[in-house]
Amino acid sequence: MNQLTAQAPGGVPHLRYWQGVWRWLLLAFALVLSLGITQVAHAQADPDREMSTAAPGIDADQWRQVRSGETGPNYRDSRYESNYNLINSSGETWRQWRNRWVSPFGLIVIGGMIGIITLFYLIIGRKHLEEPRSGRKLFRWPLFMRALHWSVASLFIVLALTGLNLLFGKFVFRGLFGDAFWGWMVSSSKVLHNYLGPIFGVLLIVLLVSLIKDNMPKKHDLEWFKKGGGLVGKGHVDAGFANGGEKAWYWLLATVGLLVVASGFVLDFPNFGQGRDTMQWANIVHAVGALGLTAVSIGHIYIGTLGTEGSLEGMTTGYVDETWAKEHHNLWYEEVKDQAVSEQELADRKASKDAGESPAPRSS
């Protein structure tokens, strides 16, 4: 329309037509004005027509693609080395999973475990040895295994506490201690967690490899579970070096534990180009696995310390009492009973070993 009016004067070459020109111009002007007005009215009445003159726009399919997180070959982001899509739809899903399910249910599972164990302790109480101690000892855990166990265990506890602080700490400690202390607390949690995690991972694998032979499932383990490890019915249940419960804990660590380690590594090293979606998954797997293990570990810790008389000394001194072995690991006891040594003998052995290890005089 504008091009038309612009051409109008050029279309009238002779001076004597000036009057006519003016008339033409006025007419053209009026025409343009009215057209302009009708066009606005027209456009409002007919969006499709306006649409055809506007930039073609992105259609519904393309928006669906954007929302799905796909980027496509002609997608461009002006940010340096960005691999982000336009809308990170899964972010909200992850948030809901984490905040609405993982976090509260983690608390319920761990709190529930503590509650059940406390009740169990109060009502049923410690499992004492039924027979008096024989005073004769059986060697159960070599120094290497004890060191390995306690390293893995302490790392586990530190990782569990720092991990829990990352998930729940803000609800408790920020208000309690104020920003300055909380800031220190949470940043040291993160640093400890992120640096000790990989060490835990490596040691856990060593532990699992060292123990696999003792933890192969056997037929009598099924019986052990049916009788609830001896809780149901009378009499002892068969158990080798490791009983059914210990094997279950072993295999939980060998599956879920390794999953926690693997997902932890994904979260720990964000510099391998893994995207946000991968991280979201890794976080959910990591948190669910870690919270589950933490809950079960409370049971393991209870059974190993308060829950059963005579268990802890195996992992601290390396030796267990014959009676304990008979009552808890009868099949193993049958295998090794002829190796039992008296406490006196043990003390002598230890003394001579210490003497042997005292630094020899050197000359140089």
Added chain:
Amino acid sequence: MAQMKFMCDAERCIECNGCVTACKNANDVEWGIQRRRVVTLNDGEADEMSISVACMHCDDAPCMAVCPTDCFYKTDDGIVLHDKDLCIGCGYCLYACPFGAPQFPQQDAFGERGKMDKCTFCAGGPAESKEEEYEKYGANRIAEGKLPLCAEMCSTKALLAGDAQDVADIFRQRVVHRGHEDGAWSNNPQASADNLAYDAARKG
């Protein structure tokens, strides 16, 4: 009380990256960090369309909800800010953010992230002094009664910043002039002028 919002009119954005540059300049952000980015869909095709994106200062902000240190807060103007003293660089805000706004400076040993940085709506952040504020978060133009520099510098006024009501009014006017109701966001059912703020609960 104002509810500050950004809005990018994709039908006007010409992908000049002026907003990106203005932001870099106003806030003196660290090397490697670009608080605002321009995304182009169907680049080089007839229906190419660009949009400038940064933190949208969400009403129900996912970053705030997932942060383990709880370091985010919302100003009275609805601007989402965070405290770099508390941030531990865990990256959770980035996993949750719909717009890829949080960024992390230099990767330390083992790829550890530094403290998160994102658009502050040119409203600075928590600090003892003005100098410290500028150092950590960049400009506080809001305190000076000014709007974010990106929007002020936008050559086509595609990028709008201000109170949601004003931004919505301007946009609505444009849409009326354009004559079709989803003037900037053709065929996108989620984009109406009344729905500028990203509301995570509605998953728009």
